[in-house]
Amino acid sequence: MFSFEGIKVTGKSAIAVVLTAIVFLLCALPAAAATTSGSKVEIRVKVGSAQMKINGEAIKIQAPYLSAGNAMVPLSVFTNTKGFGAKLQLTNNKIIKLTYLKHIVTLTVGNKSAMIDGKKAELPAAPVSKNGTMMVPLAIVAKTFGAAQSTDANTKEIVLSGITPASASSGNAGSGIDTDMGKSLMGDSYYKWTMNYPTGLIQDKQWSDGSWLSFSDVKGDYYLAISVEKPSEVLSSSDIRENLMDYLDDGETVVDVKTIVRPGGTFERVVTKASTFYYEYRSIQANGYLYTITYGKKAKSSAELTANDALLDSFKPSFNTSNKAIKDLTRIIDGKIAFESSTYGLKVQLPQGWNLDSNDSSPNFYGKDGSRIHVAINSIKAGDTTQEWLKRKFQYYKDTIVDSAMKGLKTTEITWNGIPATLVEDSYTDDSKTWTSEYEVYAIKGNYKYYVNYSFKGEDKAAGSAVLDQILKGMTIDFSKIEKTFGDIPDPIDSLDYRTVVTKTSVQDNFSLTLPKYWTKSNINMDSGELLFEGFGVKLSLNVEAADSLEGYPEALENLYTQSGLLKIDSKTNITYAGVSAIKYELSSGKLASKLGHITVYLFANKGKVYFLQAMSNDANATDFNRAQLDAAINSFKFTN
Missing domain, CATH: 3.30.457.10 (Copper amine oxidase-like, N-terminal domain)
Structure with missing residues (x-):
């Protein structure tokens, strides 16, 4: 639910040691989704x-x-x-x-x-x-x-x-539009545009809200895309041209720019050359939208683009609902977008403004202002029940989230997709000011367990009721398809042992650390000189470099810590650590930090090397369990010879 990001900054003129400056994330992740990663x-x-x-x-x-x-x-x-x-x-x-x-x-x-x-x-x-x-x-x-x-x-x-690439929030791909008998035109009734069918081309991508779609041929010799934007003001011709330039990729050379008048209105046009392709971009503002048509062709000269003028000239910023020759490609009907994941047999309608992240390994939907729906399907443990599953999750909450950072935890037995389920609702915060509301659905059917997480900013439950209603009553999953498609997909949380510790040793840098085993999974090389160990809302970093003494280090560190405004130094003391003289700092979040947290720093030297150890925790995750693990890890540092 809560986590840090570290930015390591190096530079001999400023500081002779690697500094991990803590920058808290702008958006907190829902607790149960924190361990789920996608192929982005x-x-x-x-x-x-x-x-x-x-x-x-x-x-x-x-x-x-x-x-x-x-x-x-x-x-x-x-x-x-x-x-x-x-x-x-x-x-x-x-x-x-x-x-x-x-x-x-x-x-x-x-x-x-x-x-x-x-x-x-x-x-x-x-x-x-x-x-x-x-x-x-x-x-x-x-x-x-x-x-x-x-x-x-x-x-x-x-x-x-x-x-998530901006172009990745795409919907169905590979739709052959030439197969629609009796349809000579295509368009979008919501965005109000129409043009001729691009004969021989296949629709290969469309954003989930329909504001961008593209077509190509089998050989890859042609390309067509239509984009719809909503400017906040009326644009001049030069504004539209500037916007067109944003569509150009690296390596494209502009060969022609002009204003053209066509049956659909007055367009700004830019022609470019990119390797073996020529592209023509056209934009027109109408109906409160900015329409941009991109047409690309493998050609030897821009003159060859004129062979397709009839297609481009057919574009009109209008849609005649009574014309049965138009295939309506709209994705928005009655203010809602119909989403579908064929792999999961999942269907749901969400309000306009939501997007499906098609790059994720499991369905993830993103709405306005940080709203999010995450769907996860995993194999069940032998003999597992919803009650045991919830027991594990609530223990995780207790171990990793302080009481003051989570409230309103409530469970309700419901029917979801025709099967018994448990609805969990709560609110959480990572700065004591901004709260996020969260709803979670837990259900088991056959060999799999089904988890849905819906979160949105604020505690106004009425604000999220429409989407929640769609999740509880409108979302469907084809359970039989899941059983046929998937094999064993264990939930990492079910088998995670976050209490077992392991001792890790660096031969090159002459030290050992005893840490929770799950912290060490991404640290293969203990001799790298830069190590970062992560738990649930806590981190431990260790940086080592060759230096004869600590001279210059404290001043440089203190300057870098405080100049960003993200951190402030609460105390500085001289101590003995691991048998050598050390400087200990206690730091906390500064005025510019978006999350609240504390950092303990140890700076010390031994046998021609300087060691820089940072123990970090979000205040929202500073539970007795987390603090005990972090303190034990700090106190375990030993020189090996």
Whole structure:
């Protein structure tokens, strides 16, 4: 339910040891979903390196650098369509607007003030133009977009994970529109547009709300996409052209720009060349929307695009509901979107504004303002019951969440999908101010257990009643399909032993630590010099580097800790730790931190090496159980020779 993200910053001129600066996540994850991961995009960048990696593919970028201890990266880290795919709008070469899914970040070059999802925020470092490239602080934008951030101890790369590409919130794929007899046109009755069928092309993607869809041919020689946006104001022709430029990928060269008049109205048009393809982009504003048609063709010259003018010229920002020749591709009916997962035999209708994350390994839906529905299906343990399942979950709550961070825990026996189930409702917080309401459905049928988690910000239960009603009464799962499709898919929580400890030793750095076994699963190399161990809302990090003494370390650390505003130093004492002289710091959340937490730091040296140990806990997770595990881990540090 609660977790940290750590950003490791290095730099010999500023500090001679790796610093893990704690940045609390903007959105807390529901408790039961915290251990579930999906197959999403991963981005890696490295300070000083002129390339980033998106799922392992190297892409050239302006090299990131450090500013006041913060990693500054080029905008392409967020706009590349293979990663986040955020849309960029740059006004007067100064105002930067990034739009990603339901998030909007507005930054100003040279100014630390920003607007994040409609709220004022203070950046740790101001965006700047460097060598003609806009550079922005990585952490706060990545955090807003919901990415988890960490550092690869071996490569020193900053890793952004859990990324949903903007184009990934797609619905059904592979729909052959030429098979609809009697249909010569296609369109969307909700967004009010129509155009001729693209003969020979197949619909391959459509966003869950229908605002973007694409078509292609079997050989990959043609491409067509229609996008619908809702601007907040009337756009000038130059505004529309600027927006069109955001559609261009890296490597596209603009070869023609003009205004054209067609039967559907006046369009702004941009033609580009990209390797063996030419693309034509057209945009028109009407009905309160901005419509953009993208047409691509494998060609030797842009002149070959004219052969398809009839298709593009047929686009009209209107929809005649009485015309039976139009195939209506709309995904929105009566204000609701029909979602379906064929793999799970799952169907549900949700209000407009919700999206299905098709990249996740199990169904995940995301609504406005951080609302979320997560569905998980797992094998049951032999002889397991809903009551035993709930008993384990409630023990997990007791062990990892303090009483003051969770309230209103209530269970109700219900019927869901025609089978007995238990509905659990509660509210939780990670900052003592902002609360999240949560509903959980627990049910067992045949060889599988079914879990649905619905969470939304605030404690106004009436605000989430419509969606909850759809989950309880409108969501259906084909149980027979689950039994036929899936084999053994154990729930990791069922077999997780988070009380067993194990001793880990570093031969190279001359120490041992005794830790809860489940903390150590991601630490294969104890000799890496950078270690991070994670529990439920607690973390322990250890960094080691060669140095003759602690000279200069305390001053540099104290400066880096406090300058971000995320942390404040509560105390500093000289102690003996592991048999050597050490400096101990106690820190807590500063004014800019979005979560409340405490950190205990030990800085010490031994035999030509400096050790930097941090024990971190969210206040919401500082239970007796968690604190005892963290304290025992801290006190277990020993030099091995």
